[in-house]
Amino acid sequence: MTSASRGFFGRRRPSVDPARLPPGQYWTDDFPVLSAGPTPRTPIEDWSFTVRGGAAGTVTWTWEELGTLPTETFTVDIHCVTKWSKLDTTWTAISLDVLLERAAAEDAFVTAWSDGGYTTNVPLEDLIGGRAWLALAYDGEPLEPEHGGPARLLIPHLYFWKSAKWVRGLELRTDDEPGFWEGYGYHNYGDPWREQRYAGD
Amino acid sequence: MLDVPTWEGHLAGQHVDVRLTAEDGYQAQRSYSIASAPQDRSVTLTVDRLDDGEVSPYLVDVLQPGDALELRGPIGRYFVWEESLGGPLALIAGGSGVVPFRSMLRHHAAIGSAVPVRLLYSARSLPEVIFHEELVRLGAREAVDVRVALSRAWPDDWNGHRGRIDREYLREAAWPASSGPLVYVCGPTSFVEAVADALIDLGHDTDRIRTERFGATGSGLPAPSASQGGT
Known part of the structure; x- marks a missing residue:
């Protein structure tokens, strides 16, 4: 049971529907950038996206090949473990259903890896069924490097560290291997609605 | 406190x-x-x-x-320094990004570490320098070198760096890339982006650069590390 903080009234945002903010989150209209290392800058001609470990073996798309795949443009809310939430963000992205189906994904766990050495782990079932994407554009513009461009994962139903920036591939695995932040004490799954910020939540 | x-x-x-x-x-x-x-x-x-x-x-x-x-x-167990991580250590702060480095320098002093440390701290003007006296005191230790850079305004007799912490200043003041320093950068996003890019340009190893960024609206002080791949 938490007692009230003397003299704290808070600054509620009447325009924000509280039902859209997970517990402990606050609304922002900014787009903060938080990263553990420098922003990688891979030339687009050297860039590719790979899914390995599926029944179809290793499948790789160049940037040009990705451009031939169908994209969707949609609006979602995103929630960062550092407590900001940004509502109604618009993305143009390729559904991971398309990529994972091509790779004939079967195993239960996925590790996403990125330029710069970042990894994050997500159960396969969270990446299929129209709930996860490879995002190429934000608000109608190509994704800027500091926001993860040229391409990042977008898994809006989990805390945003799972939406790996500068993503270069997915590895399908039979075991669940904690990724970068998961290994530094953040929650293994990261559901904002259950406030799974840190290990043990 | x-x-x-x-x-x-x-x-x-x-x-x-x-x-x-x-x-x-x-x-x-x-x-x-x-x-x-x-x-x-x-x-x-x-x-x-x-x-x-x-x-x-x-x-x-x-x-x-x-x-x-x-x-x-x-x-957060990533943007931390313990003596076992060694050095030489470069701590590069913009504004209130100096806060975690104050902790690291006090820790370094408390354990009597001999790991060489250099703090480069950018503030807009002298009144905005946090912990100034203490940092000067900590910087008087043998292994520790504290350098404050003022980017917008400085006293006439200021003998520290005048101007931003840019590539040229990093070349001169940070450890050379060849010495393989462990580098921590903390501050507003634009500061961290500029410093980290300049360090890579100067040949520093990406894997030896740890960053913590905070946005203008964001989370107050040095925000928690969200993710290298995350937000």
Whole structure:
């Protein structure tokens, strides 16, 4: 049971529907950038996206090949473990259903890896069924490097560290291997609605 | 300064979550870097008051000695320094990004470490330099070199760097890339981006650069590490 903080009234945002903010989150209209290392800058001609470990073996798309795949443009809310939430963000992205189906994904766990050495782990079932994407554009513009461009994962139903920036591939695995932040004490799954910020939540 | 009876200790560079609760149950929480060393007796947070903030003005203007504060932590095991990580160490701060480095330098002093450290700290003007006297004192230690750079205004007799921490200054003042330093960069996003890019340009190893960014609106002080691939 938490007692009230003397003299704290808070600054509620009447325009924000509280039902859209997970517990402990606050609304922002900014787009903060938080990263553990420098922003990688891979030339687009050297860039590719790979899914390995599926029944179809290793499948790789160049940037040009990705451009031939169908994209969707949609609006979602995103929630960062550092407590900001940004509502109604618009993305143009390729559904991971398309990529994972091509790779004939079967195993239960996925590790996403990125330029710069970042990894994050997500159960396969969270990446299929129209709930996860490879995002190429934000608000109608190509994704800027500091926001993860040229391409990042977008898994809006989990805390945003799972939406790996500068993503270069997915590895399908039979075991669940904690990724970068998961290994530094953040929650293994990261559901904002259950406030799974840190290990043990 | 907080008295936390159940505190189990922290690592230099970690942060805490602070949660405020209004009478009607409304809550707001933010993350703040710990400014004290693991060896210090109390836990110190240094809070940069953001005019349009929700939590920082409360902590700076309303909170008084004796008030209770709900904390969670310590959090974050990445943007930390322990002696086993070695060095040489370059700590590069923009504005209130210096807070976790104050913890690291106090820790370094408390354990009598001989690991060479250089702190490059960029502030807009002299009055905005946090912990100035203490940093000068810490910088008087054999292994420690503290350099304050003033980017907008400086006294006539200022003998530190005048101007931004840019590539040229990093070339001259940070450890050379060839010495393989472990580099920590903390500050506003634009500062961290510029410094990290310049370091890579100068040949520093990406894997030896750890960054912590905070946005203008964001989370108050050195925000918790979200993710290299995340937000």
